[in-house]
Amino acid sequence: MIPIQQVAKQLGITVRTLRYYDQIGLLKAVSKTEGGHRLYTEDNLKKLQQIRFLKEMGFRLDEIKSMLLKPDWNWNSALKSQLAYVLEEQERLRHMESSLRELISGIAMDGEGNLMAMQKLIRLSRQDREKQAAFKTAVLSEKEMGLWQQLPRMKAEDPDSLEWIALIGQVQRCMKEGPSSPRIQSIIRRMAEKTEEKFAEEPEFLDKLWELRKSPEASEQLGFYPIDAEVLHFLEKAFELYHSGLQQDSQDQEEASL
Numbered sequence: 359m360i361p362i363q364q365v366a367k368q369l370g371i372t373v374r375t376l377r378y379y380d381q382i383g384l385l386k387a388v389s390k391t392e393g394g395h396r397l398y399t400e401d402n403l404k405k406l407q408q409i410r411f412l413k414e415m416g417f418r419l420d421e422i423k424s425m426l427l428k429p430d431w432n433w434n435s436a437l438k439s440q441l442a443y444v445l446e447e448q449e450r451l452r453h454m455e456s457s458l459r460e461l462i463s464g465i466a467m468d469g470e471g472n473l474m475a476m477q478k479l480i481r482l483s484r485q486d487r488e489k490q491a492a493f494k495t496a497v498l499s500e501k502e503m504g505l506w507q508q509l510p511r512m513k514a515e516d517p518d519s520l521e522w523i524a525l526i527g528q529v530q531r532c533m534k535e536g537p538s539s540p541r542i543q544s545i546i547r548r549m550a551e552k553t554e555e556k557f558a559e560e561p562e563f564l565d566k567l568w569e570l571r572k573s574p575e576a577s578e579q580l581g582f583y584p585i586d587a588e589v590l591h592f593l594e595k596a597f598e599l600y601h602s603g604l605q606q607d608s609q610d611q612e613e614a615s616l
Contacts (some may be wrong), residue, residue: 359388359389360399360400360402360403361398362376362377362396362397365402369403369406369410371410376396379419382419382423384419385402405426408426409422409426415440416440416444421436459515460479460583463513463520463523464476464512464583466524467523467526467527467530467583468527487581489579490580493576493579494506505560508556509567510523525549526589528545529542532545533592537595537599538599543599546596568594571590572587572594574587
């Protein structure tokens with residue numbers, strides 16, 4: 359006979375849990391000591407291992423009790439049903455993970471502790487995905503659809519997407535300095551470099567994408583994360599100043615070489 363304390367220590371389970379299993383008839387102790395401590399056999403230990411295994415598979419205690427006590431229990435049906443449940447849970451958790459990533463990215467863009475990001479994501483989640491797909495197909499060519507796949511995503515965890523999110527967040531936090539400030543222009547320069555890396559040969563696509571982004575209706579139908587019109591206007595002005603500066607530098611270099 360094995361005392362309850364030894365069983366608990368050996369299998370890494372609490373005495374309280376063993377007492378509860380006894381109370382509900384899941385794992386009855388064979389006998390008790392004179393002091394009232396429960397005693398178990400080797401067969402009890404094997405059954406306890408089975409209980410723990412099935413519990414780890416996600417079965418409820420009442421289900422486990424029936425599984426172990428009923429000789430005619432349909433194991434095949436029970437296991438398939440549990441597998442279906444686990445697959446559904448995996449899908450639910452994947453969706454939850456995606457939403458959490460989007461919320462983290464939204465807060466990074468809109469400001470730490472800002473509930474605005476949550477409201478924006480709630481609005482996004484209510485959109486009709488089929489209508490979004492139909493609108494995207496209507497406004498983008500087949501080639502542009504391929505380029506679309508290279509855009510950064512709010513729910514992604516790749517370095518490129520994360521850097522874009524951080525850059526837009528930095529712009530929003532520094533807007534008071536003005537679009538011509540050295541800090542803003544430094545951020546814009548990095549944005550321009552990243553754009554050049556992927557879309558250097560696609561200026562028409564970028565122009566089209568920007569016009570769609572500036573339209574609240576089109577932006578919503580494409581499923582873009584909402585960015586305030588004030589921020590978009592600020593970015594546009596900052597990029598104009600950046601490109602104007604590049605042109606001026608180019609002209610200065612040409613004049614200097616004459």
